[in-house]
Amino acid sequence: MKRLLCLFSLLLLPATCLAADDLFDIKPVADGVYAAIAKPAYKVNCNAAIILFDDAVLVVDTHSKPSAARALIEQIKKLTDKPVRYVVNTHFHWDHYQGNQAYPSSWPAGVEIISSEATRANIEQRGIPRVKHEIVTMPREIENLKSDLDKASDLGQKEQLRANLLQAEAYLAELKSVHVTLPSVTFDHSLILHRPSKTVEILWLGNAHTNGDVFVYLPREKVLVTGDALHGWTPYMGDSYPFDWIQTLDAAEKLDFDQVIGGHGDVMRGKERFELWKHYFRDLMDEAAEAYARGASLEDAEKGVSKTLIAKYSGKFDPGFPKSVIGNIAKAYQVIAFMP
Ligand SMILES: [Zn+2]
Structure with a gap:
């Protein structure tokens, strides 16, 4: 019945009935470490890293909206029956933290959201005003999409614009109800989780894409999670410190790793991208x-x-x-x- 309903609504509202695997490709990276690679979307979602401990799960980054984080949670439940107990926000940008609330609401017994002190302050002082600003400016963006759709003559382009419009409307509706959830644990330079099966180092190595970026490093598995300090697309530099960023990448590059999960794009190997x-x-x-x-x-x-x-x-x-x-x-x- 659920499937029939889904099929029915799929005909009416394609964007609202996306299955979890429509948003992320889950790729095994090392033993108990997965990359959730975000599929293209009109309002981008960042990638996540999923790290399995013996009794709990750690997830890096929460995407642009709670529904995207919930979609990933459904994927995580297919990998393990352990609860997510730790969430890391690599930095304060909208596409990496706005889904935070999905985790404590899915595991009310306790989820710690971890970030640098700077990122928590940034979410509070800059992230929240940006959410409010987006709620005010999105209607114009939606109007523009509608007028582009009216003007478009190419069938493929029309279809793309229609899909974008549906996503934009759904995003705005969701944004209005987002309850910004701030990190609950912060640190200056490093926070290390020593678990029986894995050690996870969460490191602030200097200013980069923002002043609060953290790297998540698994020394035994030789995996580095970089957020937007390094990824597969063109760097966005709006809140960055370009000269410091070079130094910070130098510092990160000194770590011993083989694979890199960036905030966007596919899993990377080696240090070439640095x-x-x-x-x-x-x-x-x-x-x-x-x-x-x-x-x-x-x-x-x-x-x-x-x-x-x-x-x-x-x-x-x-x-x-x-x-x-x-x-x-x-x-x-x-x-x-x-x-x-
Ligand atoms: Zn991003």
Whole structure:
């Protein structure tokens, strides 16, 4: 009956009846360690890492909304009957923490949400206002999608826009009822869980994508979870510290690991991606500094610097790189302009 109902509603409302495995691909990474790789969505979900202890589970990051976290919880229940007792928020961005409430509500006996002290403060002081801002601005985004849908003539494009519209409406409705759930355990530099079968090191190694990013490191399994300090897409730099980020990646790279679960994109092997990001940040900052020293306007810098960076890097990042790089140049210009 449930299936019939689901089938029926699937015909009416495709976006509201997604099965759990429609949101994440679960990939075994090491013994008792899984990557939940988020499938593409209009409002992105981050990846999660799932770490099984003898008597409990630790999950890294909670996606953009509680329903996405609940979808992952259903997947986790297929892997183990142990309760989730620890959740880590790698940083304060919306697509990594807004699903927090799903965990304590699924295991009311006790879930500790762990983050750096900076990330907890960021969620409280910057995350919550951003949720409120999004509730106010989403209706315009939805109107734009509707007008794009009216104008679209290509069938495939229409279908995509219709799916996006449904997701956007469902997201806004859910966002209005989100109860922002702050981390319950915080630390300055490191917090280590010593469990019989696994040791998990949660490490703040310096400013990077934000001032609060943590890495989750499993020394025995040689797995590193990096949040958005390193992932498979183009780095988003809006709240970042570009020069510190290079140093922080250097520090992370010194750890002994074989596999990396990033905040977005597929599981990565080795340290190649660390080198790519560091080179990219150095080139970005050098090129932007040169343009700034020449007295180029931001607009001119965006044009000139993006040309150089696209030629060098577009094949190495995701297809959205030419667009994302513009935002990164604006950030670089801002950082350089305020340098002493
Ligand atoms: Zn993210």
